Amino acid sequence: YSDKVLTNNEGISGWVITQMKPILISDITFDNRFNRVLEGDIKNLKSVLSVPVVTENKKHGVINLYRLDGDENFTLDDLKTLSIFAMQIATSLENNELYLQMKEKIFQLSIVNEVSNSINAILDIKKLLCKIVGMVTDIFASASATISVINKEKNILYKVKSGISDATTEIININVDQNNFGWVVSKKDILFVQDILKENQYKNKINKRHFTDNFMCLPILIQGDAQGILFVSDKAIGKFTQSDFELFSIVV
Numbered sequence: 001y002s003d004k005v006l007t008n009n010e011g012i013s014g015w016v017i018t019q020m021k022p023i024l025i026s027d028i029t030f031d032n033r034f035n036r037v038l039e040g041d042i043k044n045l046k047s048v049l050s051v052p053v054v055t056e057n058k059k060h061g062v063i064n065l066y067r068l069d070g071d072e073n074f075t076l077d078d079l080k081t082l083s084i085f086a087m088q089i090a091t092s093l094e095n096n097e098l099y100l101q102m103k104e105k106i107f108q109l110s111i112v113n114e115v116s117n118s119i120n121a122i123l124d125i126k127k128l129l130c131k132i133v134g135m136v137t138d139i140f141a142s143a144s145a146t147i148s149v150i151n152k153e154k155n156i157l158y159k160v161k162s163g164i165s166d167a168t169t170e171i172i173n174i175n176v177d178q179n180n181f182g183w184v185v186s187k188k189d190i191l192f193v194q195d196i197l198k199e200n201q202y203k204n205k206i207n208k209r210h211f212t213d214n215f216m217c218l219p220i221l222i223q224g225d226a227q228g229i230l231f232v233s234d235k236a237i238g239k240f241t242q243s244d245f246e247l248f249s250i251v252v
Helices: 011-019 078-120 125-139 182-185 200-205 242-251
Strands: 023-024 045-054 060-066 142-150 155-161 169-173 191-193 215-222 227-234
Touching: 011 045, 011 060, 011 142, 011 169, 060 078, 060 125, 125 155, 125 227, 125 242, 169 191, 182 215, 182 242
Parallel strands: none
Antiparallel strands: 023 045, 045 060, 142 155, 142 227, 155 169, 191 215, 215 227
């Protein structure tokens, strides 16, 4: 075992993963092609067998086998056997990734179904919105979630924020040129910011008293019109991920 990190152009492993080809070296003492970053740590190294672990769409890794002085050199039959073994490993890894992706999709659908059931079960709009922001906060493990209901003049009629038992009512004019909410409403698109400090358009608009460094914001569209805004900010651990974003885009 070695914890060294090799780039794609280092050593036999780097060559194999870059070229996507197996290699058989009967006697490495007569082979000067490679930078022996890892192989040089193996004393009395004589013969090397290396095959890529790849599928059609992805490079998963490399399998290396070594033999020392005094051992028999690797043969073409050894290369064929190891190549078959590497194919089986690659297929297993890909199947596992597909399984995890499917598991994630099932989880997303169950969340959407739960939100849908809540919408159908609650008739009072403010109670419904309170329920939704509470669920969204739990789903994304966020510090805050807010739903703002707007009218055709793009004024916020009232907001519902997670942790508040009833809706707070206030009217605020949305500036579509300067406000994140305004951009979401005018573009009818999702805004996903993983690190606000790396986004130049927000650097001069940071409110130090109410600072949030990562957030997701989407318009609630009804018959093509933006009639609300869902805003989720500050994941409890880490930052919102691409998986969070994909779920966020279908949850409401």
